[in-house]
Amino acid sequence: MATSHQASGVQAGRLSAEQITENFSDLHPAYDAHEAAVAADRCYFCYDAPCTTACPTDIDIPMFLREIQTGHPEAAARTILSQNILGGMCARVCPTETLCEEVCVRETAEGKPVEIGRLQRFATDTLMASGVHPFTRADSTGKKIAIVGAGPAGLSAAHRLAMLGHDVVIYEPKPKSGGLNEFGIASYKSTENFAAREVEWLMQIGGITVEHGQGLGRGLTLDGLKADHDAVFLSIGLAGVNALRAAGEDKDGVRDAVDFISELRQADDLRTLPVGRDVVVIGGGMTAVDAAVQSKLLGAENVTIAYRRDRSAMGASGFEQDLAASKGVKLMFNVQPVAVHGNGAAAEIELEYTSSTGGSLTGTGETVRIAADQIFKAIGQTLEGAPEGLEIEGRKIKVDDAGRTSVAGVWAGGDCASGGEDLTVTAVAEGRDAAMDIHSSLMG
Structure with missing residues (x-):
């Protein structure tokens, strides 16, 4: 297995420790107290709060922003955590750009919403750093x-x-x-x-x-x-992960994107993680973007996301698509995999162009082959x-x-x-x- 990895161009240690550290630094650096107060002050505190309506956990967003604005981030955190006990992680990973921030009146009026996600992180991080748990357990029910x-x-x-x-x-x-x-x-x-x-x-x-x-x-x-x-x-x-349903998907170098991301998250030293020179990710959701961007950050030279429908149908938000593009990831639309080529290990992937009529997707018969020594499947889980x-x-x-x-x-x-x-x-x-x-x- 290791031999074919090397032969296929999948290898570890493409970048220095310094480059890896820089590449995998925090995507959205945390606010300090002054920055948070200024950012919260941009809120109009709308009486109908479209941001709260857009939040799947119904956090009272104007309330916690007011609490930050008046210098009480711990109170803001309690407001958040009473509705969403994982508010710290949600502040980091939630697609706020398509939820609360998309409907923010500032976004509608100026194209620049209140940065609700970063403010939520500021509040929850402040409380967690204090070591205080803001909730107490009721008397035992015996259940x-x-x-x-x-x-x-x-x-x-x-x-x-x-x-x-x-x-x-x-x-x-x-x-x-x-x-x-x-x-x-x-x-x-x-x-x-x-x-x-x-x-x-x-x-x-x-x-x-x-x-x-x-x-x-x-x-x-x-x-x-x-x-x-x-x-x-x-x-x-x-x-479970859906099958690619393409000839040759059992070749070395083809793997599930979720396994790659999991391996990366648990690695003590990211330089030990093998990555291809030419990486292709099949899919259009957040997992596809995460796998593609991180391949690039590990030192892959060419990374492509290949998605079977058009850009508007992608599960990944516009922000995620822009993030991928900013890191040098190429996005291909209306293509689906038909075959993985290579002698034992992946070397190329053959993609067929698709067209969508009346909601149903059909192959056009026209194909293109691109270099791919590592192929990640990010086409949904089961x-x-x-x-x-x-x-x-x-x-x-x-x-x-x-x-x-x-x-x-x-x-x-x-x-x-x-x-x-x-x-x-x-x-x-x-x-x-x-x-x-x-x-x-x-x-x-």
Whole structure:
């Protein structure tokens, strides 16, 4: 395997330690107190607050901006965290440019919104640095709840349930908690081990224990969990990756983008991470951009994102597309993979041009081949390991508005559940709301 890696041009150590450090520095440097006060002062404090309406977790944005403006960032953080306990990470990774900031009146009037995301980070970072946990646990209810998956939805549900006095056990197959926040987010968005620090801070509420190395099919069954607990919340994410459905996709050098991002996030020294000279990423979402940009930052010479539809249909926001372009990533639209060429290892990828008529995508028959010694698949993830007996809707676990599944006593949320967009902030909202419904149902 190593030999073909070298032969295919995939190698480690393309850049110096200094270049790597600079490339992977914080994407949005933190505000200092004066900058935050000035930025918050731009808010009009609209009475109808379109920004709050656009926030999946319903944070009272004008309220927390006013609290920053008047010099009370810890109070602002409490306002944020009472709705979104992972507000620190969401401030870093949330596509604010298509949510709260897109509908900001300043954006409409001037084309420059209040920087809500950076202000949210300022408030939550200030509070976390103080070491204070702003919430206290209610008296014990004697109820015990199982949560499968320590990602954003599971952590959000766990904190809310613990705060309400329940005992929570989280079962997480991976050796670390955090889910996509820990394993699936670009390193330049979450620096200085922030995901792990946020989990540690969240656990200060008490009443939560985490069992790593355990999950459904790994020593646990849904029936067993139901028998041993008063309620079960599933936040198992999407572990599978869609196939490329192109000849030669089994060649060396072709891999899942999520695995590459996870490996990068867990690496102690990024110079040890092999990257190709000519990298092609198939897909059009945030994962595709994260994989492409980080390949470039690791020293790949030519990086291309190849997406089967046009620019307007891309899942990645305009900001993410511009970020990729600013880092030297080429974006190709209306192309789909048909074959990976090379002798054992990828050397070229053959792409077919597509056209979209009436919403359906068809190949035109015209193809182009480009150099590709490393190819990342970022074409969507699939549900794996859902227990039998649960109703599935559109390849996800079917849930109602409160997160209830078709099985009594079992709730689900996050990427594995039907409903909202696959965003960290949406997962947090779903975990919180399911926790409230679990509480209501258990306490009568």
